[in-house]
Amino acid sequence: MKKIMNVPDQFVDQSLAGILKAHPGLLKAAPEDGRAIVRADAPVRGKVAIVTGGGYGHLPLFLGYVGKGLCSGCAVGNVFTSPSCETVVNATKVVSGGKGVLYLIGNYMGDQMNFEMAADVVGMENIETVLIRAADDVASAPREKWEDRRGIAGILFAYKIAGAMAERGHSLQEVEKTTRKACERIATFGVAFTSCQLPEAAAPIFEISGDEMELGMGIHGEKGVKRCKMMNAHELADYMVGTVIQDLSLTKGNKVAVLVNGLGSTSQEEQYILYGEVADILKTKGIDVAKAFVGEYVTSMEMAGVSITLFHLDDELEDLLKDPMYTPFVKL
Protein backbone atom coordinates (compact mmCIF):
# COMPACT_ATOMS: atom_id res chain seq x y z
CA MET A 1 0.00 0.00 0.00
CA LYS A 2 1.29 3.43 -0.91
CA LYS A 3 -0.55 6.25 0.85
CA ILE A 4 0.64 9.75 1.68
CA MET A 5 0.52 9.85 5.47
CA ASN A 6 2.60 10.16 8.62
CA VAL A 7 1.05 7.80 11.14
CA PRO A 8 -2.06 5.81 10.19
CA ASP A 9 -4.06 6.74 13.27
CA GLN A 10 -3.62 10.46 12.45
CA PHE A 11 -4.88 9.97 8.89
CA VAL A 12 -8.23 11.70 9.46
CA ASP A 13 -7.08 14.57 11.67
CA GLN A 14 -4.06 15.46 9.56
CA SER A 15 -6.16 15.37 6.41
CA LEU A 16 -8.75 17.66 8.03
CA ALA A 17 -6.01 20.03 9.17
CA GLY A 18 -4.83 20.30 5.56
CA ILE A 19 -8.36 21.02 4.35
CA LEU A 20 -8.79 23.84 6.88
CA LYS A 21 -5.42 25.34 5.92
CA ALA A 22 -6.33 25.21 2.23
CA HIS A 23 -9.78 26.78 2.56
CA PRO A 24 -9.70 29.19 5.51
CA GLY A 25 -12.32 31.56 4.11
CA LEU A 26 -14.82 28.80 3.44
CA LEU A 27 -14.57 26.26 6.26
CA LYS A 28 -13.85 26.30 9.98
CA ALA A 29 -13.88 23.82 12.85
CA ALA A 30 -16.23 24.07 15.82
CA PRO A 31 -14.56 25.33 19.01
CA GLU A 32 -12.65 22.46 20.65
CA ASP A 33 -13.79 19.88 18.10
CA GLY A 34 -11.67 19.49 14.98
CA ARG A 35 -14.05 16.81 13.70
CA ALA A 36 -17.03 19.21 13.48
CA ILE A 37 -16.40 21.20 10.29
CA VAL A 38 -18.80 23.97 9.33
CA ARG A 39 -19.18 26.80 6.84
CA ALA A 40 -16.97 29.74 7.76
CA ASP A 41 -20.03 32.01 7.86
CA ALA A 42 -21.99 29.77 10.30
CA PRO A 43 -24.41 30.34 11.87
CA VAL A 44 -26.61 31.86 9.18
CA ARG A 45 -29.42 33.49 11.18
CA GLY A 46 -33.03 32.91 10.21
CA LYS A 47 -32.39 29.97 7.90
CA VAL A 48 -32.68 26.21 8.29
CA ALA A 49 -29.26 24.66 8.80
CA ILE A 50 -28.27 21.29 7.34
CA VAL A 51 -25.84 18.96 9.09
CA THR A 52 -24.50 15.83 7.48
CA GLY A 53 -21.79 13.39 8.48
CA GLY A 54 -20.44 9.89 8.33
CA GLY A 55 -17.21 7.98 8.10
CA TYR A 56 -14.14 9.53 6.49
CA GLY A 57 -12.62 8.20 3.27
CA HIS A 58 -15.38 9.16 0.83
CA LEU A 59 -14.35 12.69 -0.17
CA PRO A 60 -15.92 14.81 -1.46
CA LEU A 61 -18.70 13.05 0.50
CA PHE A 62 -19.58 14.18 3.27
CA LEU A 63 -17.42 17.13 4.21
CA GLY A 64 -17.06 18.31 0.62
CA TYR A 65 -20.75 19.19 0.52
CA VAL A 66 -20.42 21.88 3.18
CA GLY A 67 -20.81 25.23 1.48
CA LYS A 68 -23.16 27.75 -0.08
CA GLY A 69 -26.41 26.22 -1.28
CA LEU A 70 -25.65 22.82 0.28
CA CYS A 71 -24.85 21.74 3.86
CA SER A 72 -24.04 24.01 6.80
CA GLY A 73 -21.83 21.56 8.68
CA CYS A 74 -20.44 18.05 8.81
CA ALA A 75 -19.56 15.64 11.62
CA VAL A 76 -16.53 13.61 10.56
CA GLY A 77 -15.89 10.09 11.89
CA ASN A 78 -12.89 7.82 11.55
CA VAL A 79 -12.29 6.08 8.23
CA PHE A 80 -15.54 4.25 7.39
CA THR A 81 -16.77 4.76 10.99
CA SER A 82 -19.62 6.89 12.28
CA PRO A 83 -18.85 10.23 13.91
CA SER A 84 -19.57 10.47 17.62
CA CYS A 85 -22.79 11.96 18.92
CA GLU A 86 -20.75 14.72 20.57
CA THR A 87 -19.28 15.81 17.25
CA VAL A 88 -22.76 15.93 15.72
CA VAL A 89 -23.92 18.01 18.70
CA ASN A 90 -20.95 20.37 18.34
CA ALA A 91 -21.55 20.86 14.62
CA THR A 92 -25.27 21.42 15.25
CA LYS A 93 -24.74 24.08 17.89
CA VAL A 94 -22.39 26.09 15.68
CA VAL A 95 -24.64 26.09 12.60
CA SER A 96 -28.03 26.47 14.29
CA GLY A 97 -29.58 29.72 13.01
CA GLY A 98 -32.79 29.53 15.00
CA LYS A 99 -35.01 27.93 12.33
CA GLY A 100 -34.19 24.31 13.02
CA VAL A 101 -31.64 21.84 11.70
CA LEU A 102 -32.06 19.13 9.08
CA TYR A 103 -29.89 16.05 9.63
CA LEU A 104 -29.27 14.52 6.21
CA ILE A 105 -27.22 11.30 6.29
CA GLY A 106 -26.72 8.01 4.49
CA ASN A 107 -28.66 5.01 5.73
CA TYR A 108 -26.16 3.32 8.08
CA MET A 109 -27.00 2.09 11.58
CA GLY A 110 -24.10 3.72 13.44
CA ASP A 111 -24.65 7.09 11.75
CA GLN A 112 -28.37 6.97 12.35
CA MET A 113 -28.03 6.16 16.04
CA ASN A 114 -25.46 8.89 16.66
CA PHE A 115 -27.52 11.53 14.84
CA GLU A 116 -30.67 10.43 16.70
CA MET A 117 -28.87 10.76 20.02
CA ALA A 118 -27.51 14.15 19.04
CA ALA A 119 -31.08 15.18 18.21
CA ASP A 120 -32.08 14.22 21.77
CA VAL A 121 -29.21 16.24 23.24
CA VAL A 122 -29.77 19.42 21.23
CA GLY A 123 -33.53 19.01 21.69
CA MET A 124 -32.97 19.61 25.40
CA GLU A 125 -31.47 22.96 24.36
CA ASN A 126 -34.49 23.79 22.19
CA ILE A 127 -32.85 23.20 18.82
CA GLU A 128 -35.43 21.49 16.62
CA THR A 129 -34.13 18.76 14.30
CA VAL A 130 -35.47 16.45 11.64
CA LEU A 131 -33.53 13.42 10.36
CA ILE A 132 -33.64 12.16 6.78
CA ARG A 133 -31.71 9.12 5.56
CA ALA A 134 -30.76 8.96 1.89
CA ALA A 135 -31.24 5.36 0.77
CA ASP A 136 -30.57 5.00 -2.95
CA ASP A 137 -28.63 1.77 -3.57
CA VAL A 138 -30.90 -0.34 -5.76
CA ALA A 139 -28.78 -3.45 -5.11
CA SER A 140 -29.40 -3.50 -1.34
CA ALA A 141 -33.21 -3.76 -1.12
CA PRO A 142 -36.22 -3.87 -3.50
CA ARG A 143 -38.14 -0.71 -4.46
CA GLU A 144 -41.02 -1.44 -2.06
CA LYS A 145 -38.49 -1.36 0.79
CA TRP A 146 -36.42 1.49 -0.61
CA GLU A 147 -35.99 3.12 2.79
CA ASP A 148 -33.94 0.07 3.90
CA ARG A 149 -31.38 0.65 1.16
CA ARG A 150 -27.78 1.67 1.75
CA GLY A 151 -27.07 5.30 1.05
CA ILE A 152 -24.50 5.83 -1.72
CA ALA A 153 -23.75 8.45 -4.38
CA GLY A 154 -27.34 9.65 -4.85
CA ILE A 155 -27.22 11.62 -1.61
CA LEU A 156 -25.61 14.35 -3.72
CA PHE A 157 -29.03 15.22 -5.15
CA ALA A 158 -30.65 15.16 -1.71
CA TYR A 159 -28.05 17.70 -0.53
CA LYS A 160 -28.73 19.86 -3.57
CA ILE A 161 -32.49 19.94 -3.01
CA ALA A 162 -32.32 20.40 0.78
CA GLY A 163 -29.64 23.08 0.40
CA ALA A 164 -31.59 25.03 -2.20
CA MET A 165 -34.77 24.89 -0.11
CA ALA A 166 -32.91 26.10 2.99
CA GLU A 167 -31.12 28.85 1.07
CA ARG A 168 -34.47 30.10 -0.26
CA GLY A 169 -35.60 30.56 3.34
CA HIS A 170 -38.20 27.80 3.64
CA SER A 171 -39.24 26.40 7.04
CA LEU A 172 -37.80 23.16 8.44
CA GLN A 173 -41.06 21.36 7.62
CA GLU A 174 -40.99 22.58 4.02
CA VAL A 175 -37.32 21.64 3.58
CA GLU A 176 -38.07 18.22 5.07
CA LYS A 177 -41.10 17.56 2.85
CA THR A 178 -39.35 18.37 -0.42
CA THR A 179 -36.14 16.54 0.55
CA ARG A 180 -38.09 13.40 1.44
CA LYS A 181 -39.86 13.58 -1.90
CA ALA A 182 -36.49 13.87 -3.61
CA CYS A 183 -34.99 10.91 -1.73
CA GLU A 184 -37.74 8.59 -2.95
CA ARG A 185 -36.97 9.60 -6.55
CA ILE A 186 -33.21 8.90 -6.43
CA ALA A 187 -31.75 5.52 -7.40
CA THR A 188 -28.16 4.38 -7.85
CA PHE A 189 -26.40 1.26 -9.05
CA GLY A 190 -22.66 0.76 -8.48
CA VAL A 191 -19.96 -1.63 -9.67
CA ALA A 192 -16.43 -2.21 -8.38
CA PHE A 193 -13.31 -3.39 -10.23
CA THR A 194 -10.80 -3.33 -7.34
CA SER A 195 -10.91 -3.09 -3.56
CA CYS A 196 -9.76 -0.27 -1.30
CA GLN A 197 -7.52 -0.43 1.74
CA LEU A 198 -7.97 1.30 5.10
CA PRO A 199 -4.97 3.36 6.30
CA GLU A 200 -4.72 1.30 9.49
CA ALA A 201 -5.26 -2.09 7.81
CA ALA A 202 -2.65 -4.52 6.57
CA ALA A 203 -4.55 -5.69 3.49
CA PRO A 204 -7.29 -4.61 1.06
CA ILE A 205 -10.88 -5.16 2.28
CA PHE A 206 -11.65 -7.79 -0.34
CA GLU A 207 -10.01 -9.59 -3.26
CA ILE A 208 -11.19 -9.52 -6.84
CA SER A 209 -9.39 -11.09 -9.77
CA GLY A 210 -8.09 -9.13 -12.76
CA ASP A 211 -10.86 -9.92 -15.22
CA GLU A 212 -13.81 -9.75 -12.83
CA MET A 213 -16.11 -7.08 -11.44
CA GLU A 214 -18.59 -6.91 -8.58
CA LEU A 215 -22.13 -5.73 -9.35
CA GLY A 216 -24.11 -3.77 -6.77
CA MET A 217 -21.19 -3.19 -4.44
CA GLY A 218 -21.52 -0.90 -1.38
CA ILE A 219 -19.03 1.88 -0.66
CA HIS A 220 -17.38 0.15 2.33
CA GLY A 221 -16.64 -3.15 0.65
CA GLU A 222 -20.14 -4.48 1.35
CA LYS A 223 -20.97 -7.41 -0.84
CA GLY A 224 -22.79 -6.81 -4.10
CA VAL A 225 -25.44 -8.77 -5.95
CA LYS A 226 -23.02 -10.93 -7.91
CA ARG A 227 -19.55 -11.19 -9.36
CA CYS A 228 -19.08 -11.55 -13.11
CA LYS A 229 -16.60 -11.14 -15.96
CA MET A 230 -15.66 -7.56 -16.84
CA MET A 231 -18.12 -5.97 -19.31
CA ASN A 232 -17.40 -3.45 -22.05
CA ALA A 233 -18.68 0.14 -21.68
CA HIS A 234 -21.83 -0.43 -23.72
CA GLU A 235 -22.82 -3.58 -21.81
CA LEU A 236 -22.02 -1.90 -18.51
CA ALA A 237 -24.13 1.18 -19.27
CA ASP A 238 -26.96 -0.99 -20.52
CA TYR A 239 -26.98 -3.14 -17.39
CA MET A 240 -26.53 -0.33 -14.88
CA VAL A 241 -28.82 2.33 -16.27
CA GLY A 242 -31.38 -0.32 -17.27
CA THR A 243 -31.54 -1.45 -13.64
CA VAL A 244 -32.06 2.11 -12.42
CA ILE A 245 -34.66 3.01 -15.08
CA GLN A 246 -36.66 -0.05 -14.12
CA ASP A 247 -36.38 0.74 -10.42
CA LEU A 248 -37.72 4.27 -10.88
CA SER A 249 -40.33 3.09 -13.43
CA LEU A 250 -39.15 5.80 -15.84
CA THR A 251 -40.95 6.11 -19.16
CA LYS A 252 -40.90 8.25 -22.30
CA GLY A 253 -41.24 11.94 -21.50
CA ASN A 254 -39.83 11.71 -17.95
CA LYS A 255 -37.04 14.08 -17.01
CA VAL A 256 -33.95 13.16 -14.99
CA ALA A 257 -30.66 14.43 -13.63
CA VAL A 258 -27.82 11.95 -14.20
CA LEU A 259 -24.73 11.30 -12.10
CA VAL A 260 -21.88 9.13 -13.34
CA ASN A 261 -19.66 8.85 -10.28
CA GLY A 262 -16.10 7.54 -10.10
CA LEU A 263 -15.29 5.64 -6.89
CA GLY A 264 -11.70 6.81 -6.53
CA SER A 265 -9.37 5.40 -9.16
CA THR A 266 -11.35 5.12 -12.36
CA SER A 267 -10.26 7.81 -14.81
CA GLN A 268 -12.46 10.66 -16.01
CA GLU A 269 -11.85 9.47 -19.55
CA GLU A 270 -13.53 6.16 -18.68
CA GLN A 271 -16.33 7.92 -16.82
CA TYR A 272 -17.12 9.96 -19.94
CA ILE A 273 -17.11 6.87 -22.17
CA LEU A 274 -19.72 5.45 -19.81
CA TYR A 275 -21.73 8.68 -19.76
CA GLY A 276 -21.80 8.76 -23.56
CA GLU A 277 -23.40 5.32 -23.58
CA VAL A 278 -25.84 6.29 -20.81
CA ALA A 279 -26.92 9.43 -22.67
CA ASP A 280 -27.60 7.38 -25.82
CA ILE A 281 -29.69 4.84 -23.91
CA LEU A 282 -31.76 7.57 -22.23
CA LYS A 283 -32.29 9.31 -25.59
CA THR A 284 -33.46 6.09 -27.21
CA LYS A 285 -35.99 5.60 -24.41
CA GLY A 286 -37.25 9.19 -24.69
CA ILE A 287 -36.08 10.17 -21.21
CA ASP A 288 -34.87 13.79 -21.09
CA VAL A 289 -31.65 14.72 -19.30
CA ALA A 290 -32.06 18.07 -17.50
CA LYS A 291 -28.51 18.05 -16.17
CA ALA A 292 -25.57 15.62 -16.14
CA PHE A 293 -22.76 15.30 -13.62
CA VAL A 294 -19.67 13.25 -14.41
CA GLY A 295 -16.77 12.95 -11.98
CA GLU A 296 -15.79 11.91 -8.47
CA TYR A 297 -18.60 12.95 -6.12
CA VAL A 298 -18.67 10.03 -3.66
CA THR A 299 -15.56 7.89 -3.43
CA SER A 300 -14.33 4.89 -1.52
CA MET A 301 -10.63 5.64 -0.97
CA GLU A 302 -8.77 4.28 -4.02
CA MET A 303 -11.39 1.76 -5.09
CA ALA A 304 -11.81 1.47 -8.87
CA GLY A 305 -15.37 1.40 -10.05
CA VAL A 306 -18.28 3.59 -10.92
CA SER A 307 -21.91 4.20 -10.06
CA ILE A 308 -24.81 5.60 -12.04
CA THR A 309 -27.55 7.61 -10.34
CA LEU A 310 -30.78 8.85 -11.89
CA PHE A 311 -32.87 11.49 -10.15
CA HIS A 312 -36.45 11.58 -11.42
CA LEU A 313 -37.36 15.27 -11.58
CA ASP A 314 -40.65 17.10 -11.38
CA ASP A 315 -41.02 20.84 -11.98
CA GLU A 316 -40.27 21.79 -8.36
CA LEU A 317 -37.15 19.60 -8.15
CA GLU A 318 -35.87 20.72 -11.55
CA ASP A 319 -36.19 24.35 -10.51
CA LEU A 320 -34.33 23.73 -7.23
CA LEU A 321 -31.59 21.90 -9.08
CA LYS A 322 -30.76 25.14 -10.96
CA ASP A 323 -30.00 27.17 -7.81
CA PRO A 324 -26.35 28.20 -7.35
CA MET A 325 -24.08 26.31 -4.97
CA TYR A 326 -20.42 26.26 -4.20
CA THR A 327 -18.08 24.41 -1.84
CA PRO A 328 -14.29 24.02 -1.89
CA PHE A 329 -14.82 20.55 -3.35
CA VAL A 330 -17.77 20.68 -5.71
CA LYS A 331 -19.66 23.00 -8.02
CA LEU A 332 -22.98 21.85 -9.41
Next chain:
Amino acid sequence: MEYKIDQVKEILKYCAELVSEQKEQLEKIDSQVGDGDLGISMQKGAAAIAGEADSFEGNDPGALFMKCAMALNKAAPSTMGTLICAGLMQMGKTFSKKETVTEAEAAEIPSLFAQAIMARGKAKEGDRTVLDALLPMAEAVKTAFGSGRALSEAFAAGAEAAKNGMEKTRDMVPKIGRSKWAPENAKGVPDGGAVLCWIVAQGLADRAGR
Protein backbone atom coordinates in the same frame (compact mmCIF):
# COMPACT_ATOMS: atom_id res chain seq x y z
CA MET B 1 -30.20 1.14 51.41
CA GLU B 2 -29.62 3.85 48.85
CA TYR B 3 -26.70 4.47 46.52
CA LYS B 4 -24.91 7.79 46.71
CA ILE B 5 -22.58 9.13 44.04
CA ASP B 6 -19.42 7.50 45.41
CA GLN B 7 -21.00 4.04 45.29
CA VAL B 8 -22.31 4.63 41.78
CA LYS B 9 -18.80 5.64 40.70
CA GLU B 10 -17.28 2.59 42.35
CA ILE B 11 -19.68 0.18 40.61
CA LEU B 12 -19.12 1.85 37.22
CA LYS B 13 -15.35 1.56 37.63
CA TYR B 14 -15.56 -2.06 38.72
CA CYS B 15 -17.67 -3.04 35.70
CA ALA B 16 -15.39 -1.05 33.38
CA GLU B 17 -12.39 -2.95 34.69
CA LEU B 18 -14.07 -6.33 34.11
CA VAL B 19 -14.83 -5.31 30.51
CA SER B 20 -11.20 -4.22 29.94
CA GLU B 21 -9.93 -7.54 31.24
CA GLN B 22 -12.04 -9.34 28.63
CA LYS B 23 -10.70 -7.35 25.66
CA GLU B 24 -9.06 -10.33 23.99
CA GLN B 25 -12.04 -12.60 24.43
CA LEU B 26 -14.33 -9.98 22.87
CA GLU B 27 -11.85 -9.42 20.05
CA LYS B 28 -11.71 -13.12 19.28
CA ILE B 29 -15.49 -13.53 19.19
CA ASP B 30 -16.00 -10.47 17.01
CA SER B 31 -13.31 -11.39 14.50
CA GLN B 32 -15.15 -14.67 13.85
CA VAL B 33 -18.42 -12.88 13.14
CA GLY B 34 -18.00 -9.15 12.56
CA ASP B 35 -15.12 -6.81 11.85
CA GLY B 36 -13.10 -7.63 14.96
CA ASP B 37 -13.13 -4.24 16.66
CA LEU B 38 -15.41 -5.05 19.62
CA GLY B 39 -12.59 -5.76 22.06
CA ILE B 40 -10.59 -2.64 21.32
CA SER B 41 -13.61 -0.34 21.14
CA MET B 42 -15.06 -1.67 24.39
CA GLN B 43 -11.70 -1.33 26.12
CA LYS B 44 -11.49 2.29 24.96
CA GLY B 45 -15.08 2.85 26.07
CA ALA B 46 -14.51 1.27 29.49
CA ALA B 47 -11.43 3.44 30.04
CA ALA B 48 -13.46 6.54 29.13
CA ILE B 49 -16.18 5.62 31.63
CA ALA B 50 -13.66 4.94 34.39
CA GLY B 51 -12.00 8.28 33.62
CA GLU B 52 -15.29 10.17 33.91
CA ALA B 53 -16.10 8.40 37.18
CA ASP B 54 -12.70 9.46 38.53
CA SER B 55 -12.93 13.09 37.53
CA PHE B 56 -16.65 13.71 38.18
CA GLU B 57 -17.44 16.34 40.77
CA GLY B 58 -20.94 16.78 42.15
CA ASN B 59 -23.52 14.46 43.64
CA ASP B 60 -26.05 13.96 40.82
CA PRO B 61 -25.88 10.37 39.49
CA GLY B 62 -27.90 11.42 36.46
CA ALA B 63 -25.25 13.96 35.48
CA LEU B 64 -22.53 11.34 35.97
CA PHE B 65 -24.36 8.82 33.73
CA MET B 66 -24.83 11.50 31.06
CA LYS B 67 -21.11 12.37 31.17
CA CYS B 68 -20.21 8.68 30.92
CA ALA B 69 -22.57 8.31 27.96
CA MET B 70 -20.90 11.11 26.05
CA ALA B 71 -17.37 9.97 26.93
CA LEU B 72 -18.12 6.41 25.86
CA ASN B 73 -19.61 7.56 22.58
CA LYS B 74 -16.62 9.74 21.84
CA ALA B 75 -14.19 6.92 22.59
CA ALA B 76 -16.21 4.21 20.85
CA PRO B 77 -18.84 5.46 18.36
CA SER B 78 -19.21 1.90 17.05
CA THR B 79 -22.66 0.34 16.96
CA MET B 80 -22.19 -1.42 20.33
CA GLY B 81 -20.67 1.67 21.92
CA THR B 82 -23.55 3.77 20.67
CA LEU B 83 -26.14 1.34 22.01
CA ILE B 84 -24.57 1.36 25.48
CA CYS B 85 -24.38 5.12 25.24
CA ALA B 86 -28.13 5.17 24.57
CA GLY B 87 -28.66 3.13 27.75
CA LEU B 88 -26.46 5.44 29.80
CA MET B 89 -28.24 8.50 28.42
CA GLN B 90 -31.56 7.00 29.52
CA MET B 91 -30.10 6.52 33.00
CA GLY B 92 -28.90 10.10 32.87
CA LYS B 93 -32.43 11.30 32.20
CA THR B 94 -33.97 8.97 34.79
CA PHE B 95 -31.65 9.92 37.64
CA SER B 96 -31.16 13.55 36.73
CA LYS B 97 -31.28 15.93 39.71
CA LYS B 98 -31.53 13.10 42.20
CA GLU B 99 -28.90 12.55 44.86
CA THR B 100 -29.47 8.85 45.36
CA VAL B 101 -30.53 5.69 43.57
CA THR B 102 -32.86 3.54 45.65
CA GLU B 103 -32.75 -0.28 45.62
CA ALA B 104 -36.09 -0.37 43.82
CA GLU B 105 -34.73 1.99 41.17
CA ALA B 106 -31.55 -0.07 40.87
CA ALA B 107 -33.62 -3.18 40.17
CA GLU B 108 -35.18 -1.32 37.21
CA ILE B 109 -31.86 -0.34 35.63
CA PRO B 110 -31.41 -3.40 33.36
CA SER B 111 -34.96 -2.85 32.05
CA LEU B 112 -34.29 0.83 31.43
CA PHE B 113 -31.13 -0.09 29.58
CA ALA B 114 -32.91 -2.70 27.46
CA GLN B 115 -35.71 -0.30 26.55
CA ALA B 116 -33.26 2.42 25.54
CA ILE B 117 -31.25 -0.05 23.43
CA MET B 118 -34.39 -1.35 21.72
CA ALA B 119 -35.59 2.19 21.01
CA ARG B 120 -32.23 3.21 19.55
CA GLY B 121 -31.18 0.06 17.69
CA LYS B 122 -34.65 -1.18 16.65
CA ALA B 123 -33.66 -4.79 17.42
CA LYS B 124 -35.90 -7.23 19.26
CA GLU B 125 -35.50 -10.44 21.23
CA GLY B 126 -34.22 -13.27 19.04
CA ASP B 127 -32.31 -11.07 16.56
CA ARG B 128 -29.03 -12.29 18.11
CA THR B 129 -27.90 -9.14 19.88
CA VAL B 130 -27.05 -7.87 23.34
CA LEU B 131 -30.80 -7.93 24.03
CA ASP B 132 -30.86 -11.73 24.09
CA ALA B 133 -28.83 -11.59 27.30
CA LEU B 134 -30.08 -8.26 28.63
CA LEU B 135 -33.84 -8.87 28.41
CA PRO B 136 -33.74 -12.16 30.39
CA MET B 137 -31.40 -10.49 32.87
CA ALA B 138 -33.78 -7.55 33.33
CA GLU B 139 -36.73 -9.88 33.81
CA ALA B 140 -34.84 -12.04 36.34
CA VAL B 141 -33.69 -9.06 38.43
CA LYS B 142 -37.16 -7.54 38.53
CA THR B 143 -38.89 -10.82 39.35
CA ALA B 144 -36.46 -11.72 42.13
CA PHE B 145 -36.48 -8.27 43.70
CA GLY B 146 -40.25 -8.00 43.33
CA SER B 147 -40.75 -11.27 45.18
CA GLY B 148 -38.88 -9.91 48.16
CA ARG B 149 -35.35 -11.19 47.64
CA ALA B 150 -32.36 -8.99 48.51
CA LEU B 151 -30.97 -6.80 45.71
CA SER B 152 -27.68 -8.74 45.69
CA GLU B 153 -29.57 -11.99 45.14
CA ALA B 154 -31.70 -10.37 42.46
CA PHE B 155 -28.58 -9.29 40.54
CA ALA B 156 -27.04 -12.75 41.01
CA ALA B 157 -30.18 -14.19 39.39
CA GLY B 158 -29.79 -11.56 36.68
CA ALA B 159 -26.21 -12.66 35.95
CA GLU B 160 -27.33 -16.27 35.69
CA ALA B 161 -30.11 -15.31 33.27
CA ALA B 162 -27.69 -13.21 31.20
CA LYS B 163 -25.33 -16.18 30.94
CA ASN B 164 -28.11 -18.51 29.80
CA GLY B 165 -29.27 -15.94 27.30
CA MET B 166 -25.75 -15.44 26.01
CA GLU B 167 -25.30 -19.21 25.53
CA LYS B 168 -28.50 -19.37 23.49
CA THR B 169 -27.18 -16.80 20.99
CA ARG B 170 -24.74 -19.47 19.73
CA ASP B 171 -27.61 -21.08 17.81
CA MET B 172 -29.32 -17.90 16.65
CA VAL B 173 -29.24 -16.45 13.14
CA PRO B 174 -28.23 -12.74 13.09
CA LYS B 175 -31.08 -10.52 11.88
CA ILE B 176 -29.59 -7.06 12.30
CA GLY B 177 -26.27 -5.24 11.98
CA ARG B 178 -23.26 -6.19 9.91
CA SER B 179 -23.20 -9.88 10.90
CA LYS B 180 -26.46 -10.46 9.03
CA TRP B 181 -24.49 -10.20 5.77
CA ALA B 182 -22.48 -13.30 6.69
CA PRO B 183 -24.78 -15.38 8.93
CA GLU B 184 -22.85 -18.62 8.39
CA ASN B 185 -19.87 -17.23 10.34
CA ALA B 186 -21.97 -16.83 13.49
CA LYS B 187 -22.79 -20.52 13.94
CA GLY B 188 -21.71 -21.78 17.36
CA VAL B 189 -20.21 -18.44 18.39
CA PRO B 190 -21.99 -16.38 21.06
CA ASP B 191 -23.01 -12.84 20.13
CA GLY B 192 -20.36 -10.34 21.23
CA GLY B 193 -22.90 -7.94 22.69
CA ALA B 194 -24.49 -10.73 24.70
CA VAL B 195 -21.07 -11.73 26.07
CA LEU B 196 -20.45 -8.12 27.05
CA CYS B 197 -23.80 -8.03 28.84
CA TRP B 198 -22.90 -11.17 30.77
CA ILE B 199 -19.57 -9.62 31.85
CA VAL B 200 -21.27 -6.50 33.18
CA ALA B 201 -24.05 -8.56 34.79
CA GLN B 202 -21.41 -10.43 36.78
CA GLY B 203 -19.93 -7.11 37.88
CA LEU B 204 -23.30 -5.91 39.11
CA ALA B 205 -23.92 -9.21 40.89
CA ASP B 206 -20.56 -8.82 42.63
CA ARG B 207 -21.23 -5.28 43.80
CA ALA B 208 -24.95 -4.43 43.88
CA GLY B 209 -26.63 -4.60 47.27
CA ARG B 210 -23.36 -5.11 49.14
